[in-house]
Amino acid sequence: MLILLDIDGVMLPANSWSKPEILPDGFPMFNSRSIRALHKIITETNASLLLTTSHKNNYTIRQWHSIFKVRGINAEMIDRLASDSLEDSRADEILSWYRTQHIPNEEFVILDDDKRLSELPAHIKNNLVLTSASIGLTDELADNAITILNRQRADSRTNG
Ligand SMILES: [Mg+2]
Numbered sequence: 547m548l549i550l551l552d553i554d555g556v557m558l559p560a561n562s563w564s565k566p567e568i569l570p571d572g573f574p575m576f577n578s579r580s581i582r583a584l585h586k587i588i589t590e591t592n593a594s595l596l597l598t599t600s601h602k603n604n605y606t607i608r609q610w611h612s613i614f615k616v617r618g619i620n621a622e623m624i625d626r627l628a629s630d631s632l633e634d635s636r637a638d639e640i641l642s643w644y645r646t647q648h649i650p651n652e653e654f655v656i657l658d659d660d661k662r663l664s665e666l667p668a669h670i671k672n673n674l675v676l677t678s679a680s681i682g683l684t685d686e687l688a689d690n691a692i693t694i695l696n697r698q699r700a701d702s703r704t705n706g
Pocket residue numbers: 552553554555556658659660
């Protein structure tokens with residue numbers, strides 16, 4: 547089970563009026579509401595993180611584990627898209643992941659504030675939880691994400 551995770555606009559809301567604190571690891575503190583929401587998804591589904599954020603190649607996977615842990619999120623598995631966000635649109639990156647890396651029947655949810663993801667084909671878009679860039683991930687959106695992950699699990703069970 548996978549969470550395709552963006553960070554800007556999801557864990558870091560874009561509030562012009564409040565700059566998040568930069569922690570000693572050089573990365574900003576996540577929004578506390580978004581931390582609780584992501585923690586809830588991980589606790590209830592045991593999903594792994596697949597980083598889609600444009601920051602994904604700025605740190606090693608070991609450093610990412612530490613970045614999340616320091617901010618209160620214990621993800622057992624963290625990986626990142628193989629593509630480069632600076633060259634491809636997020637939609638293209640996710641499409642290419644789906645075509646080449648996604649394991650059939652593996653449940654996933656996409657957490658992102660990029661509105662262009664609404665143009666993804668329906669079978670991928672159905673797994674999208676779009677955040678508001680200025681608010682980020684909320685408890686309500688976390689529930690949507692959990693519903694999506696569980697719905698898929700129920701579907702794959704029905705399909706044998
Ligand atoms: Mg974003």
